[in-house]
Amino acid sequence: MRFLNGVKIKNKDYFKSSLWSDKNLAVKILEEIKILSRKASLLKKGPVNIMEVCGTHTMAIASSGIRNILPESINLLSGPGCPVCVTSAGDIDRILQLSRLKNAITATFGDMLKVRNSSGEDLNSVRASGRDVRIVYSPSDALGIARANPDKNVIFVGVGFETTAPLIASVIKTASAAGVKNFYVTSLFKLVPPALKILMENKAADINAFILPGHVSAIIGYRPYEFVPAKYGIPCSVCGFEPLDILRGISALLRQIVEKKPRLDVEYSRVVSKDGNAVAKALMAEVFSVSAANWRAIGVIPGSGYDLSPEYDRYDAFSSFGVKYSEKKEPSGCLCGKILLGVAKPVQCRHFGKACTPLNAIGPCMVSSEGACAAWYKYGVKK
Amino acid sequence: MASKEITLAFGSGGRLTNELIRDLFVRHFSNKRLNELEDSAVLRLGRERIAFTTDSYVVTPLKFPGGDIGRIAVCGTVNDLAVKGARPLAVSCGFIIEEGLERGTLEEAVVSMKKAAAEAGVEIVTGDTKVVEKGKADKLFINTSGVGLVIPGTAISQKNIRPGDVIIINGEIAAHGVAVLNARNNLGLSGNIKSDAAPLSRMLNGLAVKFPSIRSMRDVTRGGLATVLNEAAQSSGWSMEIEEELIPVSEPVRNACSVLGLDPLYVANEGKAVIFAPEKYASKILSAMKKDKYGKKAAIIGRVLAEKKASLKVRTPIGSERYAVMLEGEQLPRIC
Numbered sequence: 034m035r036f037l038n039g040v041k042i043k044n045k046d047y048f049k050s051s052l053w054s055d056k057n058l059a060v061k062i063l064e065e066i067k068i069l070s071r072k073a074s075l076l077k078k079g080p081v082n083i084m085e086v087c088g089t090h091t092m093a094i095a096s097s098g099i100r101n102i103l104p105e106s107i108n109l110l111s112g113p114g115c116p117v118c119v120t121s122a123g124d125i126d127r128i129l130q131l132s133r134l135k136n137a138i139t140a141t142f143g144d145m146l147k148v149r150n151s152s153g154e155d156l157n158s159v160r161a162s163g164r165d166v167r168i169v170y171s172p173s174d175a176l177g178i179a180r181a182n183p184d185k186n187v188i189f190v191g192v193g194f195e196t197t198a199p200l201i202a203s204v205i206k207t208a209s210a211a212g213v214k215n216f217y218v219t220s221l222f223k224l225v226p227p228a229l230k231i232l233m234e235n236k237a238a239d240i241n242a243f244i245l246p247g248h249v250s251a252i253i254g255y256r257p258y259e260f261v262p263a264k265y266g267i268p269c270s271v272c273g274f275e276p277l278d279i280l281r282g283i284s285a286l287l288r289q290i291v292e293k294k295p296r297l298d299v300e301y302s303r304v305v306s307k308d309g310n311a312v313a314k315a316l317m318a319e320v321f322s323v324s325a326a327n328w329r330a331i332g333v334i335p336g337s338g339y340d341l342s343p344e345y346d347r348y349d350a351f352s353s354f355g356v357k358y359s360e361k362k363e364p365s366g367c368l369c370g371k372i373l374l375g376v377a378k379p380v381q382c383r384h385f386g387k388a389c390t391p392l393n394a395i396g397p398c399m400v401s402s403e404g405a406c407a408a409w410y411k412y413g414v415k416k
Numbered sequence: 417m418a419s420k421e422i423t424l425a426f427g428s429g430g431r432l433t434n435e436l437i438r439d440l441f442v443r444h445f446s447n448k449r450l451n452e453l454e455d456s457a458v459l460r461l462g463r464e465r466i467a468f469t470t471d472s473y474v475v476t477p478l479k480f481p482g483g484d485i486g487r488i489a490v491c492g493t494v495n496d497l498a499v500k501g502a503r504p505l506a507v508s509c510g511f512i513i514e515e516g517l518e519r520g521t522l523e524e525a526v527v528s529m530k531k532a533a534a535e536a537g538v539e540i541v542t543g544d545t546k547v548v549e550k551g552k553a554d555k556l557f558i559n560t561s562g563v564g565l566v567i568p569g570t571a572i573s574q575k576n577i578r579p580g581d582v583i584i585i586n587g588e589i590a591a592h593g594v595a596v597l598n599a600r601n602n603l604g605l606s607g608n609i610k611s612d613a614a615p616l617s618r619m620l621n622g623l624a625v626k627f628p629s630i631r632s633m634r635d636v637t638r639g640g641l642a643t644v645l646n647e648a649a650q651s652s653g654w655s656m657e658i659e660e661e662l663i664p665v666s667e668p669v670r671n672a673c674s675v676l677g678l679d680p681l682y683v684a685n686e687g688k689a690v691i692f693a694p695e696k697y698a699s700k701i702l703s704a705m706k707k708d709k710y711g712k713k714a715a716i717i718g719r720v721l722a723e724k725k726a727s728l729k730v731r732t733p734i735g736s737e738r739y740a741v742m743l744e745g746e747q748l749p750r751i752c
Contacts, residue, residue: 413739
């Protein structure tokens, strides 16, 4: 037996997704939120800005319609949490350069297919021009393509956070153990905690609290975020992805603000532990080494990405084929950068829903199924 | 903006397919019966009304749990007739075969068509065979056309949908798309997910006879439930509202969608129909459906609103609401 907002829950029901979208419980939590938000916005002398930094949260918030039932004084912002969106224009350009190499097969998650570079090209147009670009559902499929095509160079477009990185680390290890020589990865992985630090230091948006990602935290644990409340005094809550997870997270954040005691609450303890997944962390530590990374709209953040470690360096697509980074412009008029920083909302962009739709996306936030613009468009979010 | 090339997204069954149909095919072919944009065209033949439809099947892989290309080639066409209130009379078949296809594979598809036709109570009465060079087609493409006799007394059309009508579906959605994706990519999803491919003619014909007040029925295939309801909203002009909690989705399919980042509302089906009917008949229609093999999990999922905005609203489990637009682009390429 457990308790959830004062309601008894049988142990066997605790992991059922229906529990985490229960309407009666939602109403209870919303009552709490209403009372707390009044106090919190009095303290803040304005709306409370809460940022989520995970694309899956962005989608979950839009699809459950949470914004419509929250008090006006709570403002939900989407941060740099969609892996496709945070990949810089310069890196998109490098990926396209690789995909045009002779003898190359580019393997990618579907989301990357339609992200344009500064000249308006994307992997889709490279594919249409006759190059071999394939969608895979798992990095191990990309390794399978390499094994089946020993005379080709298979380049896997590696983007993502601490959630995708261990899977790819494991595939690189497998490739190495099996002596596969024609498999390469673009190591464009990003790490969440250093990005939070930058968001707080550059103060582009007035962020009063963070909803922290559940999946990433399942891998790295919650310990790496402890500096956020401790050093910057910003309330944090690690949340899952069901509507009640998010509502409970928001309530916890408001309580911290009202009590003036910023801390790290974990509202996803059914999945997240203090130290995370030791096996995944060891894999990443072996295959990758922490490096600086280029974030769209933010720029270079030290220690916020992964390069391949010296032992696995030969799998690095960029260095193997000598493709260098150069800074590229954002698509003209596109607000993706500002949206990623929480400074602008999708509906404020002049292209949103007009020139820019999922079918004809100008910026990555409309391309990725985890992008803020795509979520707002698909679920008709208006404010 | 009109795209110069036909990309895969034009075949997704979503918004682009819709635009291509309206802006190209309907523009050039324009006539009263085509312009209705229903699952079948209805032609007058003396005192009878004949429903007429065609569909092509290009699924990869050819076989998947719960069905194969042969089964969906018959079911899809039979269902397109049945949702217009027609009893399927006869089906044609056109085979486009890639050089090198194993004869056994072709025969499996043919036997599967025979079985599905027998189940639907329809005969395959004419056909055509073409073989193309290796690489000019992908193993096997099948086209089927069908004709059916519209049941007298019915007036089934999206134009007849009215505010207050309830929306009923005959069972769990999204199984077909997930089953095909799982088979195609060896995803190893758990829960024995099978395609819902099924001929719905017996059930739907029974409903059309018993409930002439049914306003409209639609075959829910590519583009998923959300796309079909958006089309119905556009054709009728009325907004619609569905309740997420009421939409039947099996637990394994729900979990698979959540892992793959798919929205079940946009995943393809091959044995689903939505029915629009006045509320006072809803419970009787529902219990009639539940008596059929393919309607055991039928459910009322929403209603038509008295709002002339032609949009689709979704009430979420926590009591909020959002919109659901038509499928944009390709959520799953080539699954039916």
